[in-house]
Every structure is written in structure tokens, then in C-alpha cells.
Amino acid sequence: MSHTTHHHAAAAKQTPRAVVLYLHVHQPYRVRPYTIFEAGHDHNYFNQADPAGGANNETILKKVAKKSYMPMNAVLLELLHKHPEFHVALSITGTVIEQMEQWAPEALDSFRELVATGRVEIVAETYYHSLAFFYSRFEFAKQVRMHEDKIKQVFGVKPQVFRNTEFSYNNDLAYWADSMGYKGILTEGWDPILGWRSPNFVYRPSHTNNIRLLMKNYRMSDDIAFRFSNHNWREWPLTADKYVQWINDLPAEQTNVNLFMDYETFGEHQWAETGIFDFLKAFPAAFLQRTGNTFMTPSQAIDAFAPVDTVDVPYTITWADTERDLTAWLGNPMQQQAMHLLYELETDVLATDDLGLIEDWRRMQISDHPYYMCTKWFRDGDVHAYFSPYDSPYDAFMYYINSLRDLKLRIAEHSKKHTTSVSDQQGGTH
Amino acid sequence: MNILMLGWELPPHNSGGLGVACYQMAKQLAIDGVTIDFVVPYRADHGIDFMTIHHAIDMAPEALATHGAYDSACYSCDDQASCDHDVPTSLREQQQHYIKRIEQIVAATQPDVIHAHDWLTFEAGIRAKELTGKPLVAHVHATEFDRSGEHHGNPLVHEIEYNGLLMADRIIAVSQITKDIIVKEYNIPADKIEVVHNSVDVADYQSLEDENTYRYLTAMKQRGYTVVVSVGRLTVQKGYRYLLEAAKRAIDKEPKLLFMLAGSGELRDELLLRSAELGIAENVLFTGFVRGKAWRDVYTIGDIFIMPSVSEPFGLVALEAAGHHNAVLLSKQSGAAEVLHNVLKFDFWDTETQASQIVDIAHYNSLKTTLTDMITYEFNRLSWQKAADQFQKIYSQLSTTEVLMAKALA
Numbered sequence: 001m002s003h004t005t006h007h008h009a010a011a012a013k014q015t016p017r018a019v020v021l022y023l024h025v026h027q028p029y030r031v032r033p034y035t036i037f038e039a040g041h042d043h044n045y046f047n048q049a050d051p052a053g054g055a056n057n058e059t060i061l062k063k064v065a066k067k068s069y070m071p072m073n074a075v076l077l078e079l080l081h082k083h084p085e086f087h088v089a090l091s092i093t094g095t096v097i098e099q100m101e102q103w104a105p106e107a108l109d110s111f112r113e114l115v116a117t118g119r120v121e122i123v124a125e126t127y128y129h130s131l132a133f134f135y136s137r138f139e140f141a142k143q144v145r146m147h148e149d150k151i152k153q154v155f156g157v158k159p160q161v162f163r164n165t166e167f168s169y170n171n172d173l174a175y176w177a178d179s180m181g182y183k184g185i186l187t188e189g190w191d192p193i194l195g196w197r198s199p200n201f202v203y204r205p206s207h208t209n210n211i212r213l214l215m216k217n218y219r220m221s222d223d224i225a226f227r228f229s230n231h232n233w234r235e236w237p238l239t240a241d242k243y244v245q246w247i248n249d250l251p252a253e254q255t256n257v258n259l260f261m262d263y264e265t266f267g268e269h270q271w272a273e274t275g276i277f278d279f280l281k282a283f284p285a286a287f288l289q290r291t292g293n294t295f296m297t298p299s300q301a302i303d304a305f306a307p308v309d310t311v312d313v314p315y316t317i318t319w320a321d322t323e324r325d326l327t328a329w330l331g332n333p334m335q336q337q338a339m340h341l342l343y344e345l346e347t348d349v350l351a352t353d354d355l356g357l358i359e360d361w362r363r364m365q366i367s368d369h370p371y372y373m374c375t376k377w378f379r380d381g382d383v384h385a386y387f388s389p390y391d392s393p394y395d396a397f398m399y400y401i402n403s404l405r406d407l408k409l410r411i412a413e414h415s416k417k418h419t420t421s422v423s424d425q426q427g428g429t430h
Numbered sequence: 431m432n433i434l435m436l437g438w439e440l441p442p443h444n445s446g447g448l449g450v451a452c453y454q455m456a457k458q459l460a461i462d463g464v465t466i467d468f469v470v471p472y473r474a475d476h477g478i479d480f481m482t483i484h485h486a487i488d489m490a491p492e493a494l495a496t497h498g499a500y501d502s503a504c505y506s507c508d509d510q511a512s513c514d515h516d517v518p519t520s521l522r523e524q525q526q527h528y529i530k531r532i533e534q535i536v537a538a539t540q541p542d543v544i545h546a547h548d549w550l551t552f553e554a555g556i557r558a559k560e561l562t563g564k565p566l567v568a569h570v571h572a573t574e575f576d577r578s579g580e581h582h583g584n585p586l587v588h589e590i591e592y593n594g595l596l597m598a599d600r601i602i603a604v605s606q607i608t609k610d611i612i613v614k615e616y617n618i619p620a621d622k623i624e625v626v627h628n629s630v631d632v633a634d635y636q637s638l639e640d641e642n643t644y645r646y647l648t649a650m651k652q653r654g655y656t657v658v659v660s661v662g663r664l665t666v667q668k669g670y671r672y673l674l675e676a677a678k679r680a681i682d683k684e685p686k687l688l689f690m691l692a693g694s695g696e697l698r699d700e701l702l703l704r705s706a707e708l709g710i711a712e713n714v715l716f717t718g719f720v721r722g723k724a725w726r727d728v729y730t731i732g733d734i735f736i737m738p739s740v741s742e743p744f745g746l747v748a749l750e751a752a753g754h755h756n757a758v759l760l761s762k763q764s765g766a767a768e769v770l771h772n773v774l775k776f777d778f779w780d781t782e783t784q785a786s787q788i789v790d791i792a793h794y795n796s797l798k799t800t801l802t803d804m805i806t807y808e809f810n811r812l813s814w815q816k817a818a819d820q821f822q823k824i825y826s827q828l829s830t831t832e833v834l835m836a837k838a839l840a
Contacts, residue, residue, distance in 0.1 A: 035786035036683055333796035375772070375804055394774055397797055398790045 018256045018296035018304065019247070019287060020214060022089040022186065023263035024163075025111075026129050027064060027096040028368035030055040030389050034399045034406075043410060045403040046363060055389040058103050061096075065104035068267030073110035075266075075277050080117045083284045087119045087295040090263065091163055094127030094143075094150050095366060108154070115155045121297035122151050123186065124159035130365035131329060133164055133173060134316075135343040143362070144180075161186065161298045165367050167216070167260075167319035168326060171312065174205030174213065182211055184302045186260060188319040189215030193311060200254035204307040212302040213311055216260040216319060220246065225261040229274035237275070240282035248290055255305040256296065260319070321376070328374050334397040335370040341404055345411060352414040360407060364400070372396035431825055433459070434541035434558060435468045436532075436551035440483070442721070443474055443491035446663065447628075447746035448571050451604075452547055454631045456481055458814035459821060467539040469554075471528050484535050486528040486554075487518065495521040505584055521550075529554045536561050543567060543825045549574070549587055552594025559597065565828040568598035573611050576741040579666025592616055599831075600824055602626050604744040605765025611743075626820045627769050629812050630749045643727040647688060647715075651731075655686045656792035659732035659756070661725070661747045662739070664695030664716075669738035669761060669778045674701060676738070676784035678708040684789045687713060692728040694719040729754035733798065734791055739764050740778050748773075752809040757791050757801040759784070772804035 032048035032055050048056040079086045092111065100108035114120045126132060127147040132140035144162075151159060161184040162177045169187035177185045189199030199215040223243070227233045235242070247257055262269065270276040287293050296304065320328045330336055342364055349361045373393045390396045435456060439449035456466050457480055466481035472494055473485040505521050518524045532554045545567045546555030552568060559566040574583035574591060595601055595616050601623040603609040609623045642648050647657050658677075662668040670691060677689050691701070691714070698716060705714040720728060729735065735751030735758050742764035751758050752770060760767040761778040774791075776783040791798045 035782055036789050037679070037782050037786060332800050334794075334800045337794060337796035375800060391775065392771070392773075394772075394797065394801060397794075397800075398774075398787065401790060401794060401797075402786065 015252060015255070016292045016294060016304070017247070017250075017254065018294050018301055020089070020256050020258045020260075020296055020298055020301050021087075022091070022123065022258070022260045022298065023265075024091050024261070025069075025096055025263040026093040027057070027061055027099055028129065028366040029057055029095055029099075029363045030060075030372075031364075031369065031396075031399045031403050032056075033390075033395070034402045036402050036405065039402050039406040040409050043360075043406060045360065045406070053389075057099065060389075061099045061103045064264060064268055065100065065107040067272070068264050069100075069104070069107040070110060071272065071277060072263065072266040073107070073114060075280055076114055076120075077110070077117075079281070079284055080114070080119055083288060083295075085288055085294045086284050087121070087297045087300065088114075089121040089123055089161070089297045090114070091123035091125050092151075093125065093129040094147050095129060095363070097150055097154055112155060115157060119297070121161070121299055122155055122157055122159050123298065124148060124151075124162045124182065126165055128362050128365045129165050129367055130362075131165060131168070131326075131339065131367050131370070132343075132365060133168065133176075134326075134330075135339065136346055137176075139343075139346060139365075143365075160184065161214075161302075163187070166326075166329070168316055169313060169318070170316045171205065171207055171314055174208050174211060174313075178205070178208040178211040184212045184214060184298050186214050186258075186298065187216070187313075188317055188324055189217055189258065190317050190324045192324075193313055193317060197309060198251075198254055200250060200257050201308045202256065202302060202305045203309055203311045206310045206312040212307055214256070214258050214298050214301065215311070217258050218319070220257060221259045221261050224259065224276075224279075225265045225269065228265075228270050228276055228279070238279065240279055240286040243279075243283065244286040244289075247287065248293075256301045328376060329367055329370045332373065332375050332393075334375075334393070335373045338370055338373065338397060338400055338404070341401070345404075345408060348411050348415065349407075352411060352418075354410075354414055357407070357410055357414065364404065364407065369396070369400050373400070431463075431543070431822075431829070432465045432467070432539065432541045433825065434536065434539055434544045435466055435481075436544065436546040436554050436558070437468060437470055438548065438550045439494075440468070440470055440476060440478070443470075443472065443494075445719075447744070448548060450746055451571065451628050451744075453478075454629070454634075454814050455817060455821070457631065458818040462818055462822065464822065464825075467535065467541065469528070469532070469535060469551075471524050482539075484531075484539075486531040486535075487524060489517050493517060493519070495519070495524060505587055525550060525553065529557050532558050533561060542829050545569060545821075546594065546598075547571060549591045549594060552590055552597075555594060556597045565599040565832055566597060567600050567602060567824060567828070568594045569602040569604075570595075570608055570612060570743070571604050572743045573608065573615070575611055575615055576608075576743050577665070577667055579669075579740045581666065598622075599828055600624065602821075602824070604628050605768050607741075607763065607765050607768070608743040624820065624824060626817050627765065628744045628746055628749070629769075629814045629817055630746070630753065630809070631814060632753065632810060632812055635753045640723075642731050643724045644690070644731045647690065647731045650688055651733075653686075655688050656684075656733045656788075657731055658687060658689045658734045658736055658788060659692065659728050659751075660690070660736050660738070661692045661728055661751070662737065663693050664691065664697040664701060666697065667739060667741055668693075668695075669740045670697065670701055671704070672740075672778055672781055673736065673738040673784070674704050674708060674710070674714070676781035676788070677705075677714060678710050679781060679785035680788045680792075681710050681713055683785070684792050685713075687788065687792060688715065689713060690715040690717060690728065690731070692717040692720050692725065726754075729756060732756045734759060734788060736784075736788070737761060737764055737766070738776075738778055738784065742766070749809070749812065752805045752812075755802050755806060757798050758805055759787055770805065770808060772801060772808055774801070 029046040031045050051059050126143040162182045163186040167187045199217045203213040205213045317324050372388045373396045375393045437452045460480035469484045471486045472491040474491050518527050544558045547569045548571050555566050574587045595618050612618050613620050705711045735756035737760050744765035748766035758773040762775050774787045
């Protein structure tokens with residue numbers, strides 16, 4: 001990449017270029033090791049007693065808050081103060097907000113502080129980071145509303161842009177989001193979808209009226225999220241200057257570089273020791289040196305740049321794995337059966353009107369549960385390929401399914417009680 | 431490279447996994463060009479052409495002391511063991527004959543390395559080392575601690591094992607679990623021990639479509655029963671006492687479960703009695719010792735194969751079960767659990783988890799299907815090649831060291 005002279009010559013009439021940085025914040029409620037003998041006795045599925053148990057949600061949340069949320073938010077706040085051009089977008093699931101409220105309120109406060117600057121956009125999604133879109137549109141819409149309410153309550157803002165769990169996306173989802181009035185939607189910039197086109201533009205989803213589509217530049221995003229600390233990578237060590245040079249070397253007409261990644265990249269997936277925070281601290285200053293360069297939230301990018309083309313996605317894509325599909329969640333019979341058993345409870349569980357019971361059912365919808373049952377990489381014994389609190393995908397399935405048994409039993413007992421009280425009343429009238 | 435292998439059994443005259451493992455590893459080594467002289471205590475027609483087999487004693491395989499390699503608990507030295515009898519009857523006598531015969535065998539074979547399998551041949555291995563000055567590899571398939579389950583074992587056998595481990599130039603353990611025991615219980619330095627996991631010869635498995643031996647179980651499966659099988663000697667080591675407690679708990683949750691234990695051993699009567707006490711006698715079947723088709727059909731009829739061992743250095747039967755489309759459940763105290771990944775694991779004493787796993791498989795076909803599909807994939811990739819490569823490396827290291835030592839002394 002040695003076109004510096006050419007670019008300097010063109011610098012005067014630089015068209016604007018924005019980096020759209022978007023980070024996804026999520027923690028699930030992991031199911032504790034739960035045997036069939038507990039079903040019918042113990043209704044607590046998410047409270048592993050052993051703090052070192054691996055599925056202890058409190059321990060994990062506190063660790064992530066300390067290693068990632070607190071130091072990362074401090075860096076982001078510093079950048080917001082230092083560079084008026086700096087903007088960032090976050091999506092924060094309902095389940096991680098709940099956990100921060102309970103176990104790390106100071107971390108939630110630090111997110112509030114970011115949003116209060118007015119330069120941090122919150123992106124909409126399902127409260128439970130669920131796959132509900134593929135099983136129940138009713139439940140899906142409900143969870144999006146729940147998330148919107150929670151965001152309003154905690155941050156006082158209303159999201160304008162939508163993203164679905166794991167960037168799962170198809171034409172149908174775009175149609176739904178358009179009809180709901182969202183101005184934008186986010187997904188993966190996957191080559192088979194884009195073809196020869198670049199992700200560095202604003203697009204229009206097919207069969208929609210007003211909504212715009214922003215697609216992740218996965219190569220540049222993964223340079224940070226996955227390759228940053230890989231010593232075997234030929235670009236290692238990645239410096240802010242080098243990275244900015246790559247962006248500046250892009251064809252001049254490309255308007256927006258969408259860097260979408262997990263928030264936990266910073267401090268958790270890539271530890272502080274790798275220099276990831278230093279990289280982030282140095283990046284905006286280096287990037288903003290060039291005239292025309294700036295940062296935008298997804299909403300700002302959609303307002304600033306006209307869509308260049310229509311993107312058609314007739315089948316579901318995600319941002320996961322080399323397949324970019326749902327097979328990490330729904331690829332094997334265990335995952336499919338678990339989700340079918342879960343969603344077939346919908347009518348009955350909602351009919352109970354028991355808020356605790358319904359909440360447990362919704363927490364069972366967190367997409368991490370079927371993800372832990374993924375066997376894609378397990379057959380070669382590559383057990384470390386996936387983050388999982390369990391020994392094996394089979395254990396994940398068994399703990400989950402045994403908890404579902406209990407949930408089902410609670411629903412059955414509820415409706416029995418209900419039927420009895422109704423018949424009692426009827427008996428009284430005789 | 432000439433290897434003198436000292437063993438106690440080879441199929442079909444084996445009473446357990448030791449013979450199978452010896453046969454298959456020797457076969458792979460022979461394919462890789464190693465010349466093997468294999469010594470067994472009995473005379474038989476083996477139908478083996480890839481190595482030379484030597485008979486230490488002129489006796490039929492049936493004359494071997496009961497359960498040969500595994501009968502260490504009743505082993506004793508004080509019966510005036512000697513080589514006077516033409517056909518030795520006690521285990522000790524048979525060992526003495528074996529050792530005596532080694533002198534003639536080493537003279538004829540001129541080995542580069544001596545490779546002795548388990549305590550029964552360790553003394554013969556030491557003798558061969560004395561006679562030839564060649565390095566000794568002690569291969570530990572099981573220790574007396576494993577065989578005695580949660581008890582302490584026979585001190586005489588411990589002593590033989592200890593001497594063998596001390597005199598060996600290199601030790602091979604069939605699992606990390608076994609290596610840990612050798613370090614902890616025998617005070618052998620860890621860097622003298624190499625872990626080489628057993629494997630299976632996948633080419634040996636062809637599924638046969640004939641009618642299964644266990645027609646009752648076939649009929650019950652059609653009625654919706656799930657069949658849980660286990661193959662192993664009925665001894666303390668194998669953990670069947672715990673399995674029965676787990677079976678009781680599982681049957682309380684899911685009555686359509688049948689357990690079949692294939693094997694014989696000193697605990698048979700106790701286990702029978704206990705299953706009656708628990709009120710599950712109708713659900714627990716004992717086949718006795720099986721081989722051939724009746725043995726293979728145990729795996730074939732099973733939906734679930736379980737190995738609940740208290741202490742299992744490896745457990746070759748788990749690999750065999752993996753090749754027969756079973757969902758495989760292993761105690762964490764078994765070496766096979768270090769090799770197989772698509773299995774369910776439990777602590778042998780944790781009867782609740784054991785029972786919960788069995789019931790979940792019986793109830794959820796998706797779990798069973800995923801487990802069996804994935805383990806079939808794993809199984810088809812197993813071979814002795816990796817183990818044979820490790821053996822060859824050990825052999826060549828030892829003979830190189832030996833040459834250097836000889837030069838240094840000269």
C-alpha cells in the first residue's frame with residue numbers, strides 16, 4: 001500500500017468518509033448443571049451456587065465488568081471528550097442490563113455516562129438476544145418492545161436503528177423493521193450477498209420503502225476483533241497508524257467503513273495486555289488527521305449518505321463462522337429439538353399470567369443456550385474452539401432440557417390449579 | 431529394528447482388552463516394518479503371519495490360570511512355585527516357566543529393544559534385559575491399584591510392578607490417569623513415562639446384518655425400551671455397584687430401561703442380589719462371559735454403552751462401543767475419556783448424573799442421534815498409526831542412547 005503521494009494530492013477535495021463503530025454488549029443467563037432429579041423440585045435454573053462453577057452468572061458478569069466494561073467505557077469517554085468528531089453506537093441486551101443492575105451498577109452508570117454525551121447511539125434488538133424471529137413473530141415483536149422500554153427507562157433514548165440477534169438477517173426482517181419505522185438495520189457484509197460490491201456504502205434492502213442497510217466490513221472488523229493479538233498474522237503488531245493507512249487507501253468514493261464487533265473484544269476477547277486499549281486510544285487521533293475523515297453513528301451515516309444500490313437477501317445470514325448462517329445455533333438435532341420444545345410452550349406459558357414463569361421461559365430463549373449445544377467444531381475434539389461454560393455440547397443440552405422439563409411441569413401445575421379453582425367456583429353455585 | 435514383545439495373551443485366547451491391544455499395536459508396528467517376536471505363555475494356532483510367536487510353555491491356552499492377566503488378587507508366591515512340573519498350574523509357576531524360557535528366546539532372536547506388557551511379564555523383561563543388555567520398555571495397561579478398585583491390592587503384585595518400573599529404561603502408560611498413578615503410587619519420575627493411548631483397528635469392524643443373539647432385547651426395543659449395555663469383568667474396579675444404584679434411580683424416572691452386563695467375575699452374585707434388593711432385577715440382565723458373535727451383539731443391541739469404572743487405565747471396550755453406534759457414557763476415571771470427546775462423562779460415584787444422562791438419552795432422540803453420529807465420525811478416524819509412531823520413536827531413542835553409552839564406555 002504505497003499510494004500515499006496520490007492520496008495526498010487528492011486530499012484537498014476529499015469527500016467525507018466516516019468510520020461507523022458499533023459494539024455489541026451482551027451476557028446471557030447460563031443454565032447451571034441441572035439434572036432430571038432436580039426437575040419438579042428446584043425451579044432455579046440460572047443460579048449456580050459454586051462461584052467458580054463456570055456457569056455462575058454473577059462471577060462472570062463481575063469479571064467482564066472489571067476486565068472490559070469499566071476500562072473500555074473509560075477509554076470511550078476519554079475519546080468522546082477529546083475528539084468532538086468521535087461517535088460510537090452500542091447495542092446492549094436486556095439480559096446484560098439486568099445483570100449490571102444486580103451485580104455491577106457502576107458499570108451500568110458508566111454506560112449511562114457515555115449515552116449522556118449525546119454522541120453514543122443505542123441500537124434496538126430483542127431484549128433476550130433470542131432467535132424468536134424464526135419461531136414466533138408475536139414473541140419477537142414483544143421482546144423488541146421490551147428492549148425499547150428498558151432502553152428508555154435506563155438511558156432515556158429511543159433507538160432508531162435495528163439489529164437482530166447475531167446479525168441474523170433476511171428480506172423478511174428488513175420488511176418488518178421498515179414497517180416498524182426504523183431508519184436503518186445492520187447486518188454482515190457477506191461476499192455472496194454483495195458480490196462485487198463493497199460494504200463501505202449505504203444500501204437499501206429490497207422490497208422496502210424507507211429503511212437503509214449498513215453492512216459490516218468484516219475484514220477490517222476482524223483485524224481488530226480476531227486477529228489483533230495473533231502473533232502469526234503477518235500484519236502483527238497492528239498499530240493505529242497502519243490501520244488508518246488501510247482506511248485512507250480505500251477508493252475515494254467509499255463513504256462509510258462499518259466496524260461492527262462484540263464489545264467484549266476490548267478487554268475480554270483481547271486482553272488489556274495485548275495493547276487493544278492503547279490501539280483504540282490512538283486510532284481516532286490518527287484517523288482524524290486527514291480532512292474529510294470523521295466518525296458517525298449508524299443514524300448519522302444513513303442521513304449523510306444516499307444509498308447506492310439495493311441488496312437482496314432471500315435466505316438468512318448471520319455474522320458467525322465461515323458459513324455466516326444459523327448452523328452454530330440450529331445446526332444439529334439437539335439444538336432444533338430444544339428450540340421446538342421451548343417455543344411450543346408459548347401459548348401455555350403466556351396463558352398462566354405468572355410473570356416469574358414467563359420470565360424464566362424468556363430467559364430460556366437466549367440464543368447462547370443453543371450455541372453451547374453446537375457440535376460443529378467438537379467432533380475433532382477441538383473443545384476450545386467455542387466459549388462454553390460446560391464440558392460438552394451434550395451437557396449443555398441435558399441441563400437445558402431438564403430445566404425445560406421443570407418449566408413445563410410448572411406450566412401444567414399452573415393450569416391445573418386454575419382449572420380446579422374454576423370448577424370450585426362452579427361447584428359453589430350448585 | 432527387532433523388538434521382543436513379552437505378553438500374556440493374544441486373541442482369540444484373551445480374557446480382556448490387553449490381548450486385543452497387544453495384537454493390534456504389534457500388527458501396526460509390523461506393517462511399519464518393525465520385526466516382532468511376541469512371547470505368550472501357551473501354545474496355540476494363532477493364525478498370525480505378521481510376527482513370530484514364541485510359546486513360553488508347552489501347554490494349551492485353556493491351561494492358563496483363570497482370567498490370566500487379571501487374576502492378581504489371588505496371586506501368591508508361597509506355594510513352592512518351581513519349574514519342576516511339566517505343566518505348571520498356578521500363575522506363579524507359569525510365570526517362572528515363562529522367565530526360564532526367555533533365556534532361549536533372546537539367544538535366538540537378538541532383540542534391539544525389549545517391550546514387556548504389564549506385571550505378568552515384567553520379571554521376564556528384567557531377565558531379558560540382564561541377558562542381553564538391551565533397553566527395557568515397561569508398558570502399563572493396568573496397575574494393581576486399578577485392578578483392586580477402591581481397595582489396596584496384592585502387595586506381591588505391587589512389588590513386581592515396582593521392580594519392573596524401576597528397571598525399565600522407559601515406561602509407557604495407556605493414559606494420563608495411569609501415568610499419574612505410576613508417579614503417585616510408585617514414586618517414578620514423570621519424565622520417564624510416556625502416555626500412548628490405545629486405539630482400534632477400524633478395518634476390523636464390519637457390521638453384520640444377521641439376527642441379533644439377544645432376541646428378548648430386540649423385542650423389548652420394539653416395545654419402546656432403551657437398552658443400556660456394559661462390557662467388563664464383574665469386579666470392584668468396574669464400578670457396577672454404582673451403576674446399579676444409578677439404574678434404580680433412572681428406572682424410577684423411566685421404567686422402560688433395560689441394563690445388560692456382559693462379563694463374569696467375583697461380584698456377580700453380589701450384583702444379582704443387589705438388583706433384587708433394589709427391585710430392578712427384571713430390568714438387569716447378566717450374560718456371563720461372552721465372545722464372538724454373542725460379544726459383538728452386546729454392542730449392536732445397545733442404545734447406550736456405559737463404562738462406570740472406578741479406575742480404568744484405558745478401557746478399550748469404550749472404543750469398540752463407539753464403532754457400534756452406541757451413545758457412550760464414561761466415568762471420568764477412565765483413560766478412554768481422554769481420547770473420546772463426543773461422549774457423556776460422569777464421576778463414578780455420582781449416580782445422580784449417571785441416571786440423569788441415561789434418562790435424557792432415553793427421552794430425547796435428538797441427543798442420542800447427535801451423540802452416535804458424532805462418535806461414529808470420531809471412531810472412523812481412529813487408528814493405531816499414531817501410537818505405533820510413538821513406539822518407534824521411543825525404540826529409536828533408546829537404541830541410540832544405548833549405542834552412545836557403549837561408545838562412551840569403550
